[in-house]
Amino acid sequence: MSFQAVVFDLHGTLIEDLLTARRDDLLAQMAATLSVPADDFAAAWQQTGKRRTDGGFDTVEECVVHICQALNARPDAERIEAAVELRIGYIRSRLRPRHDAVETLTRLRSLGLQIASISDCGLEVPMVWFETPFAPLIDAPLFSSREGLRKPAPALYLRACERLGVEPVDCLYVGDGNSRGLRGARDVGMTTVLVAVPGAMRYDDGQFEAAEWPGPRIAALKEIIDLVN
Structure with missing residues (x-):
């Protein structure tokens, strides 16, 4: 696809x-x-x-x-x-990128793909966002504390699509399964993939869906390149 x-x-x-x-x-x-x-x-x-x-x-x-x-x-x-x-x-x-995050984002941009991020977070994250390596690589960063919406609210995903000028069906959503984020993306029509890095520490907010997720999984961000090629 x-x-x-x-x-x-x-x-x-x-x-x-x-x-x-x-x-x-x-x-x-x-x-x-x-x-x-x-x-x-x-x-x-x-x-x-x-x-x-x-x-x-x-x-x-x-x-x-x-x-x-x-x-x-x-x-x-x-x-x-x-x-x-x-x-x-x-x-x-x-707000330090995973070891392969910057490389993956850079590669995706070189392939002509637009990039958005959706984060359930307080005001501190958008306050320091432009100090991070992500700022020049992500076209549309969305923060729940600025948007007034949290995952898995459909409007949050649709807002990301609107800012990128694309339809949900044209998007690949990548998440770790917390906050029911994968389900929210799937429900608006995005293709979804779970990233489950071996040995990674996870903060469970009570809405962790990784164990039950029936869709595709990857073990590293760089594997996304193969999915979009």
Whole structure:
């Protein structure tokens, strides 16, 4: 089948998943900076997950202040800014491409394919996106916190197609199976492939579909080249 575009998931596909242990360390550091109990802060942060991912906060600062108020804490602006910088720095450090991601994206572009990415994420990812190697390689990056939609909402995939100027049937979607992303892409008419890198750490959000996925699978991003040729 001939494709005009490839649409990628981000976390667990183009980059490694955000590991739970490192995330917990970060939250403890943020809590210490804000002088609030670490366990309470971590629990409150997790409770805001859907709102952060859906774009319910206009800034990261707003989220931090919201949590502090819920914990009856009133840190000064300097502490809030320091906690925000910890979070942004963590996300910046995690947006490192898999070893074959840049090579694969570059090759796809050389073949004339357009590229989009769809990520369920907070505001920190789009804030630092243009610092990453992905920025010049991905034509249409979509972030749930900016779009107000999360996978597997059909409108999110259709929005990616609209920005690329293609139809879903002309797209190959590549994802690791989290957030029901593969099913969402398939339901709008995209061809889908699961990337399951051996030994990769995975963050399961409760909607992980890899084990039951009946469609094609690859073990490395570079295998996509054979699928589109």
